[in-house]
Amino acid sequence: MEQLLGFAVPGVPYGCAYAIFAVGLVLTYQATGVFNFGYAAQAYVSAFVFGWLVQVHQAPVWLAFLVAVVALGPGLGIAMDRLLFRRIPPTHGLAKVVTGLSLLVGIPSLLPVVFGNQNLVGLPSIAFNPNTVYFHLFGLALAPINGVFLSSVVFTAAILVVLTVLLRATPLGLEMRAAVESRRLVQLEGVNADRVVSAAWALSGLMAGLAGVLLAPTQATLQSQAFLTLMVAAIAAAACAVLRSMSVAAAVGVLIGVVSLVAQGELPTGSVWYSAVLPALPFVVLFAALLVVPGLRALDDSRDPLASVDPPPPPVAASVRSPQLERVVRPAWWLLLLAFAVSMLTWMPRAWETVLDQGLAYGTVFLSITLITGLGGQLSLAQGTLAGVAAFTAALLALHVGVNFFVGALVGAAVAAAVAALLAVTSLRLRGLGLALMTLAAALLFDNAIFSQPALTGGTAGITLHRGWLGAVDFFDPNGHAFFVLALAVLAACAAGVRLVQRGTVGRELAALRGSEVGAAGIGINLAWQRVLVFALSGAVAGVGGALLAVQRASVAPGEFNYQLSLAMVVIVVTTGVRTVEGAIQAAFGFVVVQELLQYAPQRFSGLTFVLFAAGALSYAAHPEGIVELQKRRWTARVERIVLRHPPPPGALPVPAGFGEPVAGEQR
Amino acid sequence: MSTPDDAGLTVVAAPGGADSGPVPALELVHVSAAYGPYRALFDVSFTVPAGGIVALLGANGAGKSTVARVVSGLLPATDGTVSVGGRPVTGAPAYRIARAGLAHVPEGRGVFANLSVEENLVLSFRQRAGAAGVRGALASAYASFPVLGERRRQRAGTLSGGQQRLLSLAKVLVVPPALLVADELSLGLAPGVVDAVYDGLRRIHQAGAALLVVEQQLDRVLEVADRAVVLQRGSVAFDGPAEDAVAAAEQVLAESGHEAPMVAGWADRRSGRVRAGRTAGNGRNGNGRWRGRDRRSSSPAQDRGGEGEVGGARDPGPW
Numbered sequence: 009m010e011q012l013l014g015f016a017v018p019g020v021p022y023g024c025a026y027a028i029f030a031v032g033l034v035l036t037y038q039a040t041g042v043f044n045f046g047y048a049a050q051a052y053v054s055a056f057v058f059g060w061l062v063q064v065h066q067a068p069v070w071l072a073f074l075v076a077v078v079a080l081g082p083g084l085g086i087a088m089d090r091l092l093f094r095r096i097p098p099t100h101g102l103a104k105v106v107t108g109l110s111l112l113v114g115i116p117s118l119l120p121v122v123f124g125n126q127n128l129v130g131l132p133s134i135a136f137n138p139n140t141v142y143f144h145l146f147g148l149a150l151a152p153i154n155g156v157f158l159s160s161v162v163f164t165a166a167i168l169v170v171l172t173v174l175l176r177a178t179p180l181g182l183e184m185r186a187a188v189e190s191r192r193l194v195q196l197e198g199v200n201a202d203r204v205v206s207a208a209w210a211l212s213g214l215m216a217g218l219a220g221v222l223l224a225p226t227q228a229t230l231q232s233q234a235f236l237t238l239m240v241a242a243i244a245a246a247a248c249a250v251l252r253s254m255s256v257a258a259a260v261g262v263l264i265g266v267v268s269l270v271a272q273g274e275l276p277t278g279s280v281w282y283s284a285v286l287p288a289l290p291f292v293v294l295f296a297a298l299l300v301v302p303g304l305r306a307l308d309d310s311r312d313p314l315a316s317v318d319p320p321p322p323p324v325a326a327s328v329r330s331p332q333l334e335r336v337v338r339p340a341w342w343l344l345l346l347a348f349a350v351s352m353l354t355w356m357p358r359a360w361e362t363v364l365d366q367g368l369a370y371g372t373v374f375l376s377i378t379l380i381t382g383l384g385g386q387l388s389l390a391q392g393t394l395a396g397v398a399a400f401t402a403a404l405l406a407l408h409v410g411v412n413f414f415v416g417a418l419v420g421a422a423v424a425a426a427v428a429a430l431l432a433v434t435s436l437r438l439r440g441l442g443l444a445l446m447t448l449a450a451a452l453l454f455d456n457a458i459f460s461q462p463a464l465t466g467g468t469a470g471i472t473l474h475r476g477w478l479g480a481v482d483f484f485d486p487n488g489h490a491f492f493v494l495a496l497a498v499l500a501a502c503a504a505g506v507r508l509v510q511r512g513t514v515g516r517e518l519a520a521l522r523g524s525e526v527g528a529a530g531i532g533i534n535l536a537w538q539r540v541l542v543f544a545l546s547g548a549v550a551g552v553g554g555a556l557l558a559v560q561r562a563s564v565a566p567g568e569f570n571y572q573l574s575l576a577m578v579v580i581v582v583t584t585g586v587r588t589v590e591g592a593i594q595a596a597f598g599f600v601v602v603q604e605l606l607q608y609a610p611q612r613f614s615g616l617t618f619v620l621f622a623a624g625a626l627s628y629a630a631h632p633e634g635i636v637e638l639q640k641r642r643w644t645a646r647v648e649r650i651v652l653r654h655p656p657p658p659g660a661l662p663v664p665a666g667f668g669e670p671v672a673g674e675q676r
Numbered sequence: 677m678s679t680p681d682d683a684g685l686t687v688v689a690a691p692g693g694a695d696s697g698p699v700p701a702l703e704l705v706h707v708s709a710a711y712g713p714y715r716a717l718f719d720v721s722f723t724v725p726a727g728g729i730v731a732l733l734g735a736n737g738a739g740k741s742t743v744a745r746v747v748s749g750l751l752p753a754t755d756g757t758v759s760v761g762g763r764p765v766t767g768a769p770a771y772r773i774a775r776a777g778l779a780h781v782p783e784g785r786g787v788f789a790n791l792s793v794e795e796n797l798v799l800s801f802r803q804r805a806g807a808a809g810v811r812g813a814l815a816s817a818y819a820s821f822p823v824l825g826e827r828r829r830q831r832a833g834t835l836s837g838g839q840q841r842l843l844s845l846a847k848v849l850v851v852p853p854a855l856l857v858a859d860e861l862s863l864g865l866a867p868g869v870v871d872a873v874y875d876g877l878r879r880i881h882q883a884g885a886a887l888l889v890v891e892q893q894l895d896r897v898l899e900v901a902d903r904a905v906v907l908q909r910g911s912v913a914f915d916g917p918a919e920d921a922v923a924a925a926e927q928v929l930a931e932s933g934h935e936a937p938m939v940a941g942w943a944d945r946r947s948g949r950v951r952a953g954r955t956a957g958n959g960r961n962g963n964g965r966w967r968g969r970d971r972r973s974s975s976p977a978q979d980r981g982g983e984g985e986v987g988g989a990r991d992p993g994p995w
Binding site for chain 1: 713
């Protein structure tokens with residue numbers, strides 16, 4: 009018993025770290041309607057600035073706290089609202105998630121650009137000295153109560169009480185919850201919705217800042233990674249509370265912390281429970297919660313009764329292009345492709361050929377996102393994992409069975425498709441945010457329980473590919489073009505396949521599903537089958553792309569296919585343009601080219617790639633069709649107006665006065 | 677009522693009833709409006725006299741709801757001016773117009789589904805009756821509509837459609853506004869409840885409120901209305917005494933291709949919902965191509981599909 013307490017007591021502050029994040033996520037969701045993946049990044053910014061002021065500028069702790077938490081926290085929250093979330097149309101749940109993800113990806117990379125590379129070690133605590141033992145619980149020597157314990161418990165409890173009262177029992181809390189449902193309807197009641205929403209974001213930002221500064225002293229070196237890990241684990245606690253009750257979220261958070269530390273002490277170290285299940289515990293909880301809790305099935309169904317005031321989304325550029333322009337644009341694309349292939353085979357410098365090869369491989373993986381998100385209308389945060397599954401399958405088959413890597417890649421793609429289909433089957437009842445969380449849970453389960461097994465995946469170094477595995481042609485020859493030809497052929501085949509799906513019956517049924525699931529079911533479309541089909545197709549394409557990436561790198565390592573890659577990929581593709589095949593390919597080339605160009609910049613700018621794509625969210629929030637699509641539409645309209653003297657297509661440009669005919673006016 | 681407001685807008689003068697001075701409760705002058713590139717109203721002008729009741733009529737897609745939304749500030753007018761109680765409110769945010777005394781009951785279920793019935797009422801009464809008046813207003817709401825009292829702790833989203841409608845009407849019928857804009861007043865209500873709602877309307881009218889009522893049940897609304905405005909394809913086709921409105925409306929509908937009067941238009945609109953459903957315009961099937969030049973396909977009502985319509989069939993957005 010005493011030993012059990014000895015394990016359980018340190019588990020409490022550990023669990024409180026989860027609890028603080030979980031409470032913050034629930035608060036943000038309740039007060040702003042956004043499941044804010046950027047919360048960890050906000051916490052990290054405050055912790056970083058706090059540490060930077062204290063350690064680099066020797067500022068007093070209280071001053072650093074004021075600047076980093078009281079001023080910067082709410083400021084960042086309000087800025088996020090004004091610049092990003094406020095512009096997102098209320099019914100566009102996907103845009104809210106992707107915008108949060110882009111903050112998560114972008115902000116930590118932005119800090120070194122602004123502040124330089126800082127190594128912040130051993131940050132001070134704002135209350136209670138972390139290492140002082142204040143007393144022993146029940147007088148037991150194994151249960152010391154130190155400053156870390158005290159501050160985490162006291163602050164978690166205080167935050168919980170204050171926020172619950174604020175949200176449930178004050179007029180402002182009521183207005184916040186009302187504004188989440190419909191900013192327009194709350195305005196009709198005479199409430200200044202903009203001010204209420206700003207207040208909600210400021211509050212959420214303050215809590216994020218507080219969480220960051222509270223958790224900073226528990227880390228030896230301040231790293232955004234640690235905050236991210238904490239937050240994804242805290243999602244489990246938030247999900248158990250159906251994103252509704254802050255106290256349940258806090259309780260589950262603490263429980264997860266205690267159980268994992270007790271289990272760590274009690275489980276035999278060599279067992280699979282210890283090495284696979286324990287690290288994945290929060291994600292197992294998340295997975296289970298998403299499976300059984302009914303409230304998570306329709307999380308972000310917008311209930312705004314006035315959503316129809318927003319104009320409908322514009323059509324994609326290619327569908328409104330005039331036939332005359334089409335005759336010019338299509339050959340231009342073919343010419344560009346030809347020029348690209350010829351350049352790659354002749355004069356392209358070796359370094360750039362490698363970069364563009366990589367672009368081709370990424371393009372294939374990105375196409376899987378076009379399938380699942382652009383066509384299927386669902387967000388999957390496990391595409392990197394699926395690519396990894398196929399790559400590892402192929403490598404393991406080659407290593408242990410002696411199968412040719414390409415045959416193995418096909419098997420791997422099939423396995424990835426099967427995994428994706430299984431994921432689809434388990435999440436059939438989930439939609440939108442719930443489904444995104446389910447795929448995230450799956451990605452994290454793979455990362456922590458399967459990819460992390462050295463016996464299986466060869467540890468962090470991974471598995472090195474041997475020349476012999478790939479048959480007669482040498483794809484690793486630094487002077488050959490074999491890989492380029494292979495990658496181009498594979499990408500072309502996948503792109504053509506996606507295009508066929510898009511234009512065919514499946515594509516049309518998926519389009520109907522995106523429009524209205526109820527309507528689609530009403531005309532006899534099998535929702536479940538379509539969901540499984542699009543997941544499986546997407547898994548297969550991701551798998552092919554993963555194998556291609558493995559050949560390009562000549563190795564398969566777990567770190568190359570972790571969940572963060574999946575998150576980054578989604579941000580890159582969705583902000584660029586997810587509805588078209590071109591969008592995915594342009595995103596891939598944009599990504600690798602920008603990354604390569606930044607190699608020439610000073611080291612602190614190396615993370616700028618993600619910042620740039622995340623900055624795409626600024627335009628993306630207002631134009632969820634993607635930046636490339638938006639620009640294409642604008643330019644198409646401009647060119648047609650000037651060259652062809654056509655009026656612009658609907659939605660292409662701000663309506664000039666007098667445009668359009670007097671037509672039957674409105675929806676109802 | 678006369679709440680002070682921070683918008684610098686005078687509260688519509690409607691104390692105690694009979695004061696029908698020269699200042700109209702609502703005035704629209706050459707108003708046009710659009711949803712993005714889709715134009716919906718063209719040069720609409722009419723007035724609601726102080727203390728008057730005006731019925732706003734028209735076929736499906738004529739622009740009735742758009743007029744209501746422009747008046748309450750939900751949708752900005754692209755042209756023209758809107759005045760409430762003699763003060764221009766064009767371009768003012770919706771909450772300021774609401775604080776100036778205008779209450780807009782939107783079509784359908786204008787309630788906060790995740791808040792309880794009581795929280796819905798408290799939110800509204802705190803703005804309209806002040807913090808001190810909340811308790812009295814609640815008691816009066818529960819007395820007038822007992823079903824709301826029985827279900828005060830229930831989430832509003834779990835009420836039946838008619839009960840939700842009743843809840844959104846209760847907010848404005850208990851604390852009379854200076855000007856009430858009610859969209860599709862009796863749609864979805866049981867006949868007995870419709871009577872209660874019309875009683876409520878007469879009560880707040882006697883308390884001095886001016887009313888602009890969008891209604892499908894012509895006979896019911898024309899019983900109480902002084903004037904009627906008939907919209908046709910986003911423009912005013914008739915503006916005159918309520919007695920002449922039926923004939924005018926029938927003529928307008930006949931011109932727009934409907935054989936029978938309003939009732940037929942109403943049935944048509946119900947079936948239109950089943951037809952609708954946005955198949956996300958990325959097919960190359962011509963949906964959306966050069967819409968501006970094609971008169972036939974340019975009705976937003978078709979392009980925009982079933983958004984916000986009946987029950988669960990609402991467009992869930994891009995998920």
